Amino acid sequence: MTPRWFARLAAALLGTLIPASCLATPPPSGGGTFADDRARMVGAQIEARGIRDPAVLAAMRKVPRHLFVPESFRGQAYGDHPLPIGLGQTISQPYIVALMTELAHPRKGMKVLEVGTGSGYQAAVLAEIVGTVDTIEIIPELGRRAEKTLREMAYDNVRVHIGDGFDGRPKDAPFDAILVTAAPETIPPPLLDQLVEGGRLVIPVGSTQQELLVVTKTNGGYRRETVVPVRFVPMKGKVEGHPP
Ligand code: SAM
Numbered sequence: 082m083t084p085r086w087f088a089r090l091a092a093a094l095l096g097t098l099i100p101a102s103c104l105a106t107p108p109p110s111g112g113g114t115f116a117d118d119r120a121r122m123v124g125a126q127i128e129a130r131g132i133r134d135p136a137v138l139a140a141m142r143k144v145p146r147h148l149f150v151p152e153s154f155r156g157q158a159y160g161d162h163p164l165p166i167g168l169g170q171t172i173s174q175p176y177i178v179a180l181m182t183e184l185a186h187p188r189k190g191m192k193v194l195e196v197g198t199g200s201g202y203q204a205a206v207l208a209e210i211v212g213t214v215d216t217i218e219i220i221p222e223l224g225r226r227a228e229k230t231l232r233e234m235a236y237d238n239v240r241v242h243i244g245d246g247f248d249g250r251p252k253d254a255p256f257d258a259i260l261v262t263a264a265p266e267t268i269p270p271p272l273l274d275q276l277v278e279g280g281r282l283v284i285p286v287g288s289t290q291q292e293l294l295v296v297t298k299t300n301g302g303y304r305r306e307t308v309v310p311v312r313f314v315p316m317k318g319k320v321e322g323h324p325p
Pocket of ligand 1: 170196200202204220244246316318
């Protein structure tokens with residue numbers, strides 16, 4: 082096992098669990114902007130575990146994660162763990178956000194779909210790099226809250242949709258990349274159909290045991306790579322009626 086792979090494995094196993102130790106994370110020190118906390122987060126949690134894409138590192142340094150978490154958790158926003166965002170859902174650990182973004186191979190001008198808006202943070206990180214982000218959230222209250230947060234931060238290239246991401250966005254397809262931030266037991270077929278040739282689907286798959294997969298649409302087929310074990314909240318809705 083290479084050191085980089087080991088670091089990924091250890092970090093990803095933290096996944097979206099909320100360890101009790103997160104309550105002991107010291108409060109951010111950065112006054113109003115938390116820029117120092119973000120710089121430390123990127124160095125210690127993200128670069129140290131092998132994320133190298135300069136655009137991803139710059140986006141993680143820039144997006145104010147503390148504004149995407151409930152006020153009572155702001156002091157822990159830059160800790161190395163996920164956090165609750167209400168309604169039984171979580172904002173993923175910063176490393177996982179960076180890893181999924183890098184795996185999507187984001188470039189200027191790309192059209193990206195996210196399934197699982199949650200707080201809107203992953204959408205904001207993507208929006209710093211790509212052309213447009215369509216993001217779908219199944220819990221209306223969360224989707225509306227994320228939309229407000231993103232609007233207040235002037236992320237004009239993000240569109241939030243309320244609905245079941247199982248179906249993707251046929252009206253807006255095809256997409257250069259699709260990221261799914263809740264785990265289905267099987268890959269929803271519409272998401273594969275909505276990739277461009279060469280497009281990448283980054284998705285956690287499984288129930289108690291989950292793997293982060295990258296599926297690339299290639300000449301008439303799909304290439305599937307397993308990246309690392311992860312722990313995400315389950316995907317809800319139609320997918321629950323599709324046994325593995
Ligand atoms: N990406 C989010 C962020 O940056 O805060 C974190 C996502 S949270 C781990 C997973 C989200 O997926 C939850 O908000 C959940 O409600 C949503 N979700 C679950 N099943 C879904 C579905 N079928 N369609 C759309 N969203 C779904």
